[in-house]
Amino acid sequence: VTILFNLGEMATATESLDEATFEVLGEELGYKIQMVSPEDEDKELLEGFGLDLEKELAAESEEDLEIRPPVVTVMGHVDHGKTRLLDAIRQTNVIAGEAGGITQHIGAYQVWTEHEEIERAITFIDTPGHEAFTAMRARGAQVTDLAILVVAADDGIMPQTVEALNHAQAANVPIVVAVNKVDKPDANPAKVRQQLTEYGLVAEEYGGDVMFVDVSARQGTGIQELLDAVLLVADAGLDLTANPNKSARGVAIEAKLDKGRGSVATVLIQSGTLRIGDSIVAGTAFGRVRAMLDENGDAVEEAPPSRPVQVQGLNSVPRAGDVFIVTEEDRMARQIAEKREAVQRNALLAKARKRISLEDFTRA
Ligand code: GTP
Ligand code: MG
Numbered sequence: 001v002t003i004l005f006n007l008g009e010m011a012t013a014t015e016s017l018d019e020a021t022f023e024v025l026g027e028e029l030g031y032k033i034q035m036v037s038p039e040d041e042d043k044e045l046l047e048g049f050g051l052d053l054e055k056e057l058a059a060e061s062e063e064d065l066e067i068r069p070p071v072v073t074v075m076g077h078v079d080h081g082k083t084r085l086l087d088a089i090r091q092t093n094v095i096a097g098e099a100g101g102i103t104q105h106i107g108a109y110q111v112w113t114e115h116e117e118i119e120r121a122i123t124f125i126d127t128p129g130h131e132a133f134t135a136m137r138a139r140g141a142q143v144t145d146l147a148i149l150v151v152a153a154d155d156g157i158m159p160q161t162v163e164a165l166n167h168a169q170a171a172n173v174p175i176v177v178a179v180n181k182v183d184k185p186d187a188n189p190a191k192v193r194q195q196l197t198e199y200g201l202v203a204e205e206y207g208g209d210v211m212f213v214d215v216s217a218r219q220g221t222g223i224q225e226l227l228d229a230v231l232l233v234a235d236a237g238l239d240l241t242a243n244p245n246k247s248a249r250g251v252a253i254e255a256k257l258d259k260g261r262g263s264v265a266t267v268l269i270q271s272g273t274l275r276i277g278d279s280i281v282a283g284t285a286f287g288r289v290r291a292m293l294d295e296n297g298d299a300v301e302e303a304p305p306s307r308p309v310q311v312q313g314l315n316s317v318p319r320a321g322d323v324f325i326v327t328e329e330d331r332m333a334r335q336i337a338e339k340r341e342a343v344q345r346n347a348l349l350a351k352a353r354k355r356i357s358l359e360d361f362t363r364a
Helices: 002-006 019-029 038-048 053-058 082-090 130-138 159-170 189-197 223-237 330-363
Strands: 071-076 108-115 118-125 146-152 175-180 212-214 249-258 262-271 279-282 285-293 308-314 323-327
Touching: 002 019, 038 330, 071 082, 071 159, 082 108, 082 118, 082 146, 082 175, 082 223, 108 223, 108 308, 118 223, 146 159, 146 223, 159 175, 175 189, 175 223, 189 212, 212 223, 262 285, 279 308, 279 330, 285 330, 323 330
Parallel strands: 071 118, 071 146, 146 175, 175 212
Antiparallel strands: 108 118, 249 262, 249 323, 262 308, 279 285, 279 323, 285 308
16 A cells, blocks of 8 residues: 555555556565456366366367367348348258248257258357357357358448458458348349458459358348358368267357246357256356257257257356356356356455445545
Protein backbone atom coordinates (compact mmCIF):
# COMPACT_ATOMS: atom_id res chain seq x y z
CA VAL A 1 0.00 0.00 0.00
CA THR A 2 2.84 2.38 0.89
CA ILE A 3 4.73 1.71 -2.32
CA LEU A 4 1.61 2.17 -4.38
CA PHE A 5 0.82 5.33 -2.46
CA ASN A 6 4.29 6.68 -3.27
CA LEU A 7 3.66 5.81 -6.89
CA GLY A 8 0.50 7.86 -6.78
CA GLU A 9 -1.90 4.89 -6.68
CA MET A 10 -4.45 4.71 -3.89
CA ALA A 11 -5.19 1.12 -2.98
CA THR A 12 -6.17 -0.95 0.01
CA ALA A 13 -4.56 -4.25 0.89
CA THR A 14 -7.56 -6.31 -0.20
CA GLU A 15 -8.10 -4.59 -3.50
CA SER A 16 -7.75 -6.11 -6.96
CA LEU A 17 -5.19 -4.42 -9.18
CA ASP A 18 -4.69 -4.50 -12.90
CA GLU A 19 -1.82 -6.32 -14.56
CA ALA A 20 0.31 -3.25 -15.26
CA THR A 21 0.11 -2.08 -11.63
CA PHE A 22 1.11 -5.52 -10.41
CA GLU A 23 4.13 -5.51 -12.67
CA VAL A 24 5.31 -2.13 -11.40
CA LEU A 25 4.71 -3.23 -7.83
CA GLY A 26 6.67 -6.41 -8.40
CA GLU A 27 9.58 -4.50 -9.83
CA GLU A 28 9.61 -2.12 -6.86
CA LEU A 29 9.72 -5.11 -4.51
CA GLY A 30 12.31 -6.95 -6.56
CA TYR A 31 10.01 -9.68 -7.87
CA LYS A 32 9.16 -10.77 -11.36
CA ILE A 33 5.40 -11.04 -11.61
CA GLN A 34 3.92 -13.80 -13.70
CA MET A 35 0.28 -13.58 -14.73
CA VAL A 36 -1.72 -16.77 -14.84
CA SER A 37 -4.69 -16.80 -17.19
CA PRO A 38 -7.94 -18.47 -16.09
CA GLU A 39 -7.24 -21.13 -18.75
CA ASP A 40 -3.82 -21.88 -17.30
CA GLU A 41 -5.28 -21.95 -13.84
CA ASP A 42 -7.87 -24.48 -14.92
CA LYS A 43 -5.23 -26.55 -16.68
CA GLU A 44 -3.29 -26.69 -13.42
CA LEU A 45 -6.43 -27.65 -11.56
CA LEU A 46 -7.01 -30.59 -13.92
CA GLU A 47 -3.37 -31.62 -13.76
CA GLY A 48 -3.83 -31.80 -10.01
CA PHE A 49 -6.31 -34.59 -10.73
CA GLY A 50 -3.89 -36.29 -13.08
CA LEU A 51 -5.67 -35.00 -16.17
CA ASP A 52 -3.45 -33.45 -18.83
CA LEU A 53 -5.52 -33.26 -21.97
CA GLU A 54 -2.76 -32.04 -24.28
CA LYS A 55 -0.27 -34.63 -23.13
CA GLU A 56 -2.88 -37.31 -23.55
CA LEU A 57 -3.60 -36.30 -27.14
CA ALA A 58 0.10 -36.13 -27.98
CA ALA A 59 0.63 -39.60 -26.55
CA GLU A 60 -2.04 -41.08 -28.78
CA SER A 61 -0.49 -43.55 -31.20
CA GLU A 62 -1.37 -43.70 -34.91
CA GLU A 63 -3.07 -47.07 -34.71
CA ASP A 64 -5.52 -45.87 -32.06
CA LEU A 65 -6.81 -43.18 -34.38
CA GLU A 66 -9.84 -43.67 -36.56
CA ILE A 67 -11.45 -41.44 -39.18
CA ARG A 68 -14.17 -39.20 -37.77
CA PRO A 69 -16.73 -37.03 -39.58
CA PRO A 70 -15.90 -33.36 -40.19
CA VAL A 71 -17.54 -30.83 -37.88
CA VAL A 72 -18.96 -27.89 -39.81
CA THR A 73 -20.24 -24.50 -38.65
CA VAL A 74 -22.51 -22.39 -40.83
CA MET A 75 -21.76 -18.69 -40.61
CA GLY A 76 -22.83 -15.55 -42.39
CA HIS A 77 -24.70 -12.28 -42.31
CA VAL A 78 -28.15 -11.93 -40.72
CA ASP A 79 -30.94 -13.22 -42.97
CA HIS A 80 -28.60 -14.64 -45.58
CA GLY A 81 -30.19 -18.03 -44.98
CA LYS A 82 -28.10 -19.98 -42.45
CA THR A 83 -31.05 -21.57 -40.70
CA ARG A 84 -32.88 -22.31 -43.92
CA LEU A 85 -29.75 -23.87 -45.37
CA LEU A 86 -29.28 -26.07 -42.31
CA ASP A 87 -32.90 -27.18 -42.71
CA ALA A 88 -32.35 -27.96 -46.37
CA ILE A 89 -29.24 -29.97 -45.53
CA ARG A 90 -31.06 -31.91 -42.86
CA GLN A 91 -33.69 -32.89 -45.41
CA THR A 92 -31.13 -34.50 -47.70
CA ASN A 93 -30.30 -36.91 -44.91
CA VAL A 94 -30.27 -40.12 -46.93
CA ILE A 95 -30.08 -42.66 -44.16
CA ALA A 96 -32.59 -41.35 -41.65
CA GLY A 97 -35.01 -41.20 -44.59
CA GLU A 98 -37.41 -39.02 -42.73
CA ALA A 99 -37.24 -35.88 -44.82
CA GLY A 100 -39.83 -33.48 -43.58
CA GLY A 101 -40.23 -35.52 -40.42
CA ILE A 102 -40.09 -34.10 -36.97
CA THR A 103 -36.58 -33.15 -36.05
CA GLN A 104 -35.87 -31.76 -32.65
CA HIS A 105 -33.66 -28.77 -32.41
CA ILE A 106 -30.59 -29.91 -30.53
CA GLY A 107 -28.11 -27.28 -31.66
CA ALA A 108 -26.11 -29.74 -33.69
CA TYR A 109 -26.86 -32.67 -35.91
CA GLN A 110 -25.27 -35.24 -38.13
CA VAL A 111 -26.30 -36.03 -41.68
CA TRP A 112 -25.33 -38.92 -43.87
CA THR A 113 -24.61 -38.37 -47.51
CA GLU A 114 -23.32 -40.42 -50.39
CA HIS A 115 -19.98 -39.08 -51.53
CA GLU A 116 -18.07 -40.84 -54.28
CA GLU A 117 -20.27 -43.88 -53.67
CA ILE A 118 -19.44 -44.08 -50.00
CA GLU A 119 -21.85 -43.15 -47.23
CA ARG A 120 -20.29 -40.47 -45.10
CA ALA A 121 -21.41 -38.52 -42.07
CA ILE A 122 -21.00 -34.77 -41.60
CA THR A 123 -21.68 -33.00 -38.30
CA PHE A 124 -23.28 -29.58 -38.43
CA ILE A 125 -23.30 -27.14 -35.58
CA ASP A 126 -26.29 -24.89 -35.62
CA THR A 127 -24.91 -21.88 -33.79
CA PRO A 128 -27.05 -18.79 -33.63
CA GLY A 129 -24.58 -16.58 -35.44
CA HIS A 130 -20.91 -16.48 -34.76
CA GLU A 131 -21.20 -15.19 -31.20
CA ALA A 132 -21.29 -18.77 -30.03
CA PHE A 133 -18.34 -19.61 -32.23
CA THR A 134 -16.38 -16.73 -30.73
CA ALA A 135 -17.45 -17.63 -27.19
CA MET A 136 -16.26 -21.17 -27.70
CA ARG A 137 -12.96 -20.06 -29.14
CA ALA A 138 -12.52 -17.65 -26.25
CA ARG A 139 -12.77 -20.64 -23.92
CA GLY A 140 -10.11 -22.41 -25.90
CA ALA A 141 -12.44 -24.88 -27.53
CA GLN A 142 -11.80 -25.38 -31.20
CA VAL A 143 -14.88 -27.29 -32.24
CA THR A 144 -15.11 -26.60 -35.94
CA ASP A 145 -13.05 -28.25 -38.64
CA LEU A 146 -14.59 -26.30 -41.47
CA ALA A 147 -16.87 -23.30 -41.99
CA ILE A 148 -19.58 -22.77 -44.56
CA LEU A 149 -19.82 -19.06 -45.27
CA VAL A 150 -23.34 -18.25 -46.43
CA VAL A 151 -23.67 -15.20 -48.65
CA ALA A 152 -27.01 -14.19 -50.15
CA ALA A 153 -26.54 -13.67 -53.87
CA ASP A 154 -28.98 -10.76 -53.96
CA ASP A 155 -27.34 -8.96 -51.08
CA GLY A 156 -23.65 -9.67 -51.50
CA ILE A 157 -20.95 -9.15 -48.87
CA MET A 158 -22.23 -7.51 -45.69
CA PRO A 159 -20.45 -6.53 -42.45
CA GLN A 160 -21.12 -9.83 -40.69
CA THR A 161 -19.97 -11.74 -43.74
CA VAL A 162 -16.58 -10.14 -43.25
CA GLU A 163 -16.67 -10.71 -39.50
CA ALA A 164 -17.52 -14.36 -40.01
CA LEU A 165 -14.73 -14.96 -42.47
CA ASN A 166 -12.29 -13.13 -40.19
CA HIS A 167 -13.26 -15.46 -37.35
CA ALA A 168 -12.82 -18.53 -39.51
CA GLN A 169 -9.47 -17.35 -40.82
CA ALA A 170 -8.26 -16.44 -37.31
CA ALA A 171 -9.18 -19.95 -36.19
CA ASN A 172 -7.39 -21.38 -39.20
CA VAL A 173 -10.56 -23.08 -40.36
CA PRO A 174 -10.97 -23.64 -44.11
CA ILE A 175 -14.00 -22.03 -45.73
CA VAL A 176 -16.46 -23.28 -48.31
CA VAL A 177 -18.67 -20.48 -49.65
CA ALA A 178 -22.37 -21.18 -50.15
CA VAL A 179 -23.77 -18.54 -52.46
CA ASN A 180 -27.41 -18.70 -51.38
CA LYS A 181 -30.74 -17.47 -52.74
CA VAL A 182 -29.70 -17.99 -56.36
CA ASP A 183 -33.39 -18.51 -57.13
CA LYS A 184 -34.03 -14.80 -56.64
CA PRO A 185 -34.41 -12.71 -59.80
CA ASP A 186 -31.84 -10.17 -58.63
CA ALA A 187 -29.30 -12.81 -57.58
CA ASN A 188 -25.77 -12.09 -58.73
CA PRO A 189 -23.53 -15.01 -57.76
CA ALA A 190 -20.64 -13.76 -59.89
CA LYS A 191 -20.56 -10.54 -57.93
CA VAL A 192 -20.27 -12.45 -54.65
CA ARG A 193 -17.23 -14.27 -56.02
CA GLN A 194 -15.70 -11.04 -57.19
CA GLN A 195 -16.37 -9.27 -53.87
CA LEU A 196 -14.84 -12.05 -51.80
CA THR A 197 -11.65 -11.94 -53.86
CA GLU A 198 -10.84 -8.75 -51.98
CA TYR A 199 -10.84 -10.74 -48.75
CA GLY A 200 -8.50 -13.38 -50.00
CA LEU A 201 -11.20 -15.90 -50.89
CA VAL A 202 -10.59 -16.60 -54.56
CA ALA A 203 -12.92 -19.06 -56.24
CA GLU A 204 -11.46 -22.12 -57.96
CA GLU A 205 -12.99 -21.05 -61.27
CA TYR A 206 -11.02 -17.79 -60.92
CA GLY A 207 -7.78 -19.62 -60.31
CA GLY A 208 -8.01 -19.62 -56.54
CA ASP A 209 -8.38 -22.48 -54.08
CA VAL A 210 -11.74 -21.79 -52.44
CA MET A 211 -14.82 -23.78 -53.39
CA PHE A 212 -17.91 -21.71 -54.09
CA VAL A 213 -21.23 -23.51 -54.48
CA ASP A 214 -24.42 -21.86 -55.72
CA VAL A 215 -27.38 -22.98 -53.64
CA SER A 216 -30.98 -22.18 -53.02
CA ALA A 217 -31.91 -23.17 -49.51
CA ARG A 218 -35.51 -22.44 -50.38
CA GLN A 219 -35.64 -24.70 -53.44
CA GLY A 220 -33.15 -27.21 -52.11
CA THR A 221 -30.82 -26.90 -55.07
CA GLY A 222 -27.05 -27.22 -54.87
CA ILE A 223 -27.18 -28.92 -51.46
CA GLN A 224 -25.58 -32.17 -52.60
CA GLU A 225 -22.82 -30.21 -54.36
CA LEU A 226 -22.26 -28.28 -51.14
CA LEU A 227 -21.91 -31.47 -49.10
CA ASP A 228 -19.53 -32.86 -51.71
CA ALA A 229 -17.45 -29.69 -51.49
CA VAL A 230 -17.29 -30.00 -47.70
CA LEU A 231 -16.04 -33.57 -47.93
CA LEU A 232 -13.55 -32.72 -50.67
CA VAL A 233 -12.03 -29.98 -48.52
CA ALA A 234 -12.07 -32.23 -45.45
CA ASP A 235 -10.34 -35.07 -47.28
CA ALA A 236 -7.82 -32.85 -49.03
CA GLY A 237 -6.31 -31.00 -46.15
CA LEU A 238 -7.69 -31.97 -42.78
CA ASP A 239 -6.51 -34.71 -40.52
CA LEU A 240 -9.84 -35.81 -39.14
CA THR A 241 -9.11 -38.63 -36.76
CA ALA A 242 -9.78 -39.43 -33.13
CA ASN A 243 -9.42 -42.34 -30.76
CA PRO A 244 -12.89 -43.73 -30.07
CA ASN A 245 -11.65 -46.36 -27.62
CA LYS A 246 -11.23 -44.34 -24.47
CA SER A 247 -13.32 -42.23 -22.15
CA ALA A 248 -14.89 -39.25 -23.86
CA ARG A 249 -13.91 -35.61 -24.05
CA GLY A 250 -15.70 -32.86 -25.87
CA VAL A 251 -17.42 -29.53 -25.72
CA ALA A 252 -20.84 -28.32 -24.63
CA ILE A 253 -22.48 -26.63 -27.63
CA GLU A 254 -25.53 -25.34 -25.82
CA ALA A 255 -27.45 -26.15 -22.67
CA LYS A 256 -30.69 -25.30 -20.99
CA LEU A 257 -32.82 -26.10 -18.00
CA ASP A 258 -35.82 -28.22 -18.99
CA LYS A 259 -38.84 -28.36 -16.69
CA GLY A 260 -39.19 -32.11 -16.78
CA ARG A 261 -35.70 -33.29 -17.61
CA GLY A 262 -33.55 -30.87 -15.65
CA SER A 263 -30.23 -29.78 -17.14
CA VAL A 264 -30.08 -30.72 -20.82
CA ALA A 265 -26.79 -30.14 -22.60
CA THR A 266 -25.95 -30.67 -26.25
CA VAL A 267 -22.39 -31.88 -26.36
CA LEU A 268 -20.06 -32.68 -29.20
CA ILE A 269 -17.78 -35.64 -28.63
CA GLN A 270 -14.24 -34.82 -29.76
CA SER A 271 -12.47 -37.98 -28.75
CA GLY A 272 -13.35 -41.20 -27.00
CA THR A 273 -16.87 -42.56 -26.67
CA LEU A 274 -19.49 -41.27 -24.27
CA ARG A 275 -21.75 -43.85 -22.64
CA ILE A 276 -24.77 -43.95 -20.40
CA GLY A 277 -23.62 -44.02 -16.78
CA ASP A 278 -20.38 -42.12 -17.39
CA SER A 279 -19.43 -39.52 -14.79
CA ILE A 280 -18.80 -36.22 -16.45
CA VAL A 281 -17.81 -32.71 -15.56
CA ALA A 282 -18.42 -29.73 -17.87
CA GLY A 283 -17.31 -26.40 -16.47
CA THR A 284 -18.90 -26.26 -13.03
CA ALA A 285 -21.60 -28.79 -13.90
CA PHE A 286 -21.15 -32.43 -13.01
CA GLY A 287 -23.13 -35.63 -12.86
CA ARG A 288 -23.74 -38.96 -14.51
CA VAL A 289 -25.04 -39.40 -18.04
CA ARG A 290 -28.59 -40.53 -17.36
CA ALA A 291 -29.85 -40.44 -20.94
CA MET A 292 -28.59 -39.43 -24.37
CA LEU A 293 -30.73 -38.37 -27.31
CA ASP A 294 -29.76 -37.84 -30.93
CA GLU A 295 -31.11 -35.07 -33.18
CA ASN A 296 -34.23 -37.12 -33.90
CA GLY A 297 -35.03 -37.46 -30.23
CA ASP A 298 -34.07 -41.15 -30.26
CA ALA A 299 -32.26 -42.58 -27.27
CA VAL A 300 -28.66 -43.62 -27.89
CA GLU A 301 -26.45 -45.77 -25.68
CA GLU A 302 -23.12 -44.39 -26.82
CA ALA A 303 -21.69 -41.51 -28.80
CA PRO A 304 -18.40 -41.76 -30.76
CA PRO A 305 -16.15 -38.84 -31.93
CA SER A 306 -17.85 -35.99 -33.88
CA ARG A 307 -21.26 -37.17 -32.68
CA PRO A 308 -23.47 -34.49 -31.12
CA VAL A 309 -25.86 -35.71 -28.44
CA GLN A 310 -28.18 -34.25 -25.89
CA VAL A 311 -27.09 -35.30 -22.43
CA GLN A 312 -29.25 -35.47 -19.34
CA GLY A 313 -27.94 -35.93 -15.83
CA LEU A 314 -25.81 -32.89 -15.08
CA ASN A 315 -26.59 -31.09 -11.82
CA SER A 316 -26.52 -27.65 -13.46
CA VAL A 317 -26.32 -25.99 -16.86
CA PRO A 318 -22.86 -25.68 -18.46
CA ARG A 319 -21.98 -22.75 -20.69
CA ALA A 320 -21.56 -23.02 -24.46
CA GLY A 321 -17.91 -23.82 -25.01
CA ASP A 322 -17.32 -25.55 -21.68
CA VAL A 323 -15.08 -28.54 -22.16
CA PHE A 324 -16.43 -31.77 -20.72
CA ILE A 325 -14.47 -34.76 -19.57
CA VAL A 326 -15.38 -38.18 -18.30
CA THR A 327 -13.82 -39.07 -14.98
CA GLU A 328 -13.23 -42.51 -13.59
CA GLU A 329 -15.15 -41.77 -10.43
CA ASP A 330 -18.17 -39.65 -9.61
CA ARG A 331 -16.20 -38.09 -6.81
CA MET A 332 -13.57 -36.65 -9.12
CA ALA A 333 -16.14 -34.96 -11.37
CA ARG A 334 -17.74 -33.41 -8.32
CA GLN A 335 -14.40 -32.26 -6.88
CA ILE A 336 -13.30 -30.64 -10.15
CA ALA A 337 -16.64 -28.84 -10.48
CA GLU A 338 -16.49 -27.67 -6.88
CA LYS A 339 -12.94 -26.37 -7.21
CA ARG A 340 -13.91 -24.47 -10.33
CA GLU A 341 -16.85 -23.01 -8.52
CA ALA A 342 -14.57 -21.88 -5.71
CA VAL A 343 -12.25 -20.21 -8.22
CA GLN A 344 -15.20 -18.38 -9.80
CA ARG A 345 -16.53 -17.37 -6.37
CA ASN A 346 -13.17 -15.94 -5.38
CA ALA A 347 -12.93 -13.93 -8.57
CA LEU A 348 -16.39 -12.51 -7.93
CA LEU A 349 -15.50 -11.73 -4.32
CA ALA A 350 -12.35 -9.95 -5.40
CA LYS A 351 -14.39 -7.82 -7.75
CA ALA A 352 -16.99 -7.02 -5.11
CA ARG A 353 -14.28 -6.19 -2.59
CA LYS A 354 -12.70 -3.82 -5.03
CA ARG A 355 -15.98 -2.00 -5.46
CA ILE A 356 -16.51 -1.75 -1.73
CA SER A 357 -13.03 -0.52 -0.97
CA LEU A 358 -13.34 2.12 -3.66
CA GLU A 359 -16.62 3.24 -2.13
CA ASP A 360 -14.99 3.38 1.31
CA PHE A 361 -12.21 5.39 -0.18
CA THR A 362 -14.47 7.97 -1.77
CA ARG A 363 -16.51 8.20 1.41
CA ALA A 364 -13.35 8.83 3.44
P1 GTP B 1 -30.45 -15.06 -38.83
O1 GTP B 1 -30.51 -16.31 -38.05
O2 GTP B 1 -31.47 -14.04 -38.43
O3 GTP B 1 -29.08 -14.47 -38.93
O4 GTP B 1 -30.88 -15.39 -40.35
P2 GTP B 1 -30.45 -16.64 -41.20
O5 GTP B 1 -29.14 -16.37 -41.87
O6 GTP B 1 -30.59 -17.87 -40.43
O7 GTP B 1 -31.54 -16.58 -42.36
P3 GTP B 1 -32.84 -17.47 -42.51
O8 GTP B 1 -32.51 -18.87 -42.81
O9 GTP B 1 -33.72 -17.22 -41.36
O10 GTP B 1 -33.42 -16.82 -43.83
C1 GTP B 1 -33.74 -15.44 -43.89
C2 GTP B 1 -34.84 -15.25 -44.92
O11 GTP B 1 -34.34 -15.54 -46.22
C3 GTP B 1 -36.06 -16.13 -44.72
O12 GTP B 1 -37.21 -15.40 -45.03
C4 GTP B 1 -35.83 -17.25 -45.70
O13 GTP B 1 -37.03 -17.85 -46.11
C5 GTP B 1 -35.15 -16.52 -46.84
N1 GTP B 1 -34.29 -17.44 -47.62
C6 GTP B 1 -33.34 -18.26 -47.12
N2 GTP B 1 -32.76 -18.95 -48.11
C7 GTP B 1 -33.38 -18.57 -49.25
C8 GTP B 1 -33.23 -18.94 -50.64
O14 GTP B 1 -32.42 -19.78 -51.02
N3 GTP B 1 -34.02 -18.28 -51.52
C9 GTP B 1 -34.92 -17.35 -51.15
N4 GTP B 1 -35.64 -16.77 -52.11
N5 GTP B 1 -35.10 -17.00 -49.88
C10 GTP B 1 -34.33 -17.58 -48.94
MG1 MG C 1 -30.91 -18.18 -38.33
